[in-house]
Amino acid sequence: MSLCRTSRNIMSSCVLIKVFQRVLCLLCFAFALVAIASAIAFASPTSRVRFEGSEYPVITAPDINRKTNMVKVGTVNELTKAVSNAKPGDSIYILPGVYKLTEIKNQEEQNYKQRNNLIFSNVNDVLIRSSTGNPKDVIIKGSGFHKTLAGPSQYIPQALDILFSVGQGAYGISFYGLTIEDSNAYGIYLKGEHNVHDILIQNCKFNNVNQYALKGSFSYDPESSARTSNVYVIDNEFYATALPLVSDHFAEFKGNYIGAIDIMVLENAVIADNVIRDIHGASGEALGATLLWNSCKNIIYERNLIYDCDQGVAFGNSVPPVYSKTANYHVKNGIFRNNVVSNCSWDLFEICYNENTRVYNNTLVRTDSYNAQTQRGIRDSVGTSHNVEIKNNIIRRGMLENIAGGKRGYSVENNLISDDLSISYFVDAENHDFRLTKNAVDAIGKALRLPEVYNDFDLRLRTSSPDLGAFEYSAAAPPPGFGGMLSLHWIIYITGGLAVSAAGGIILKLNFDRKRA
DSSP: OHHHHHHHHHHHHHHHHHHHHHHHHHHHHHHHHHHHHHHHHHHSTTTTOEETTEEOOOOOOOOTTOOTTEEEEOSHHHHHHHHHTOOTTOEEEEOSEEEEOOSOOOEEETTEEEESOEEEOSOEEEEEEESSSOTTTEEEEOSOSSOOSEEEETTEEEOEEEEEEEOTTOEEEEEESOEEEEESSEEEEEEGGGTOEEEEEESOEEEEESSEEEEEEOOOOTTOOOOEEEEEEESOEEEOSSOOOGGGSOGGGTTOOOEEEEEESEEEEEEESOEEEOOOOTTSOOOOSEEEESSEEEEEEESOEEESOSSOEEESOSSOOOOGGGTTOSEEEEEEESOEEEOOSSOSEEEOSEESOEEESOEEEOOSOOOTTTOOSEEOSSOOOBSEEEESOEEESOOEESOBTTBTTEEEESOEEESSOOGGGEEEGGGTEEEEOTTOTTTTTOSOOOTTOOBOTTOOBOOSSOOSSSOOOOSSOOOOOBTTTBOOSOOBOOSSOSSOOTTSOOOBOOOOSOOOO
16 A cells, blocks of 8 residues: 555656646746847847837848858959959858959049959849958958059049949948958948948958048939948957058148048948057047048947047037038937947047937046047037937046037936046956946946946846946956957847856847857
């Protein structure tokens, strides 16, 4: 009898265990479904930011890892033919090597003389990338950083060394894993006058490009409404190891016509997870490391690291907008969030002729001495912006100029601005690591909760009592990354997860191939 009772107890226990296992499996499955649904919602960096009631569209450029219609190239001649003869759906894989575009190819357009120009035109859905995915393995070189061939007139003092152009009839072009260097003009040129759209530039290095590594132009036709739209610039590095000469640029710029990114008439764009450093002009007055101007709208600029440049980031400048169809703003519906801008000689962030711009949770810092009269944190040189909010920022040694709460359309609230902010607030400021330490008592837990700022520079989920600046304080070790600072790959953070990390609440990790080599 006792044996039967024991047997029944064992059977009952087995049934309970099986039921528990099934319930656990169902719960795991339910959590997985929630995770996948949430991951889809978070997969686009634009999914949580809306302006004018609409969500930004997702880019339709080709997958960076696809191998369909593969065209392998290993010489300059093969590369030129692959670009010139590209067909929709082509995947151009460039084998490791240095590709010197020294054969001059002149092209007259709008009184410009161009050369060394690999042109995408009348084609869509093309991927061009290094075969390894590592930008160190494929180097596309121009004819040199300095002026080497005279231009056609006094207004065009040099032939423009443009390495890649996306022009008429071209869209859906992806650049991945390339180094682009030694050009006296542009690395990649997006011709907005031709309605260029759906462009991805990812995991590339731009070195020694003597005007703008990434340039976007616009039409001079007063009746044109053409734009550059749906552009993702993510996980790239822009830098220079050379200084321009006065003779390199237009005379009035005195050798300072240089930056990293300059795009006009840009619409629906994400510029994220990039590093821009060491961009200087001949006399230390280079243009903005990033300059977005002339009717740009729906812009997300987030999690970028800019340091040791003459000028930081500029959403517009003091030159009035000239794009005739919407000539009243430089940037409309822009958000500048979770960025770090450090030790730039002039403005850390410039904002002019803006509408509906949000400046949230950035760390804008100088670690050295500065001149309060000329080196600003955030500046509006003309005071013509409307509905601009500046909240939750940390600004060290850089005041606000021409900006005041309730004046000229600005709302300035809950920022930590101080010339004397202790450097001990940051983990390693000298090496551009501005994560917060436990000493940052005036920043930790002091931010306003903003629906547009749901994570931080490291993609950590913001807490219910968020911190000021670009980083949430965490006693845990930071995620791994290059330069001792960044982890540039997508991590989807969802609370109540299947697994918990030191950072808290990670239930799903989706690799979108965003990690740097």
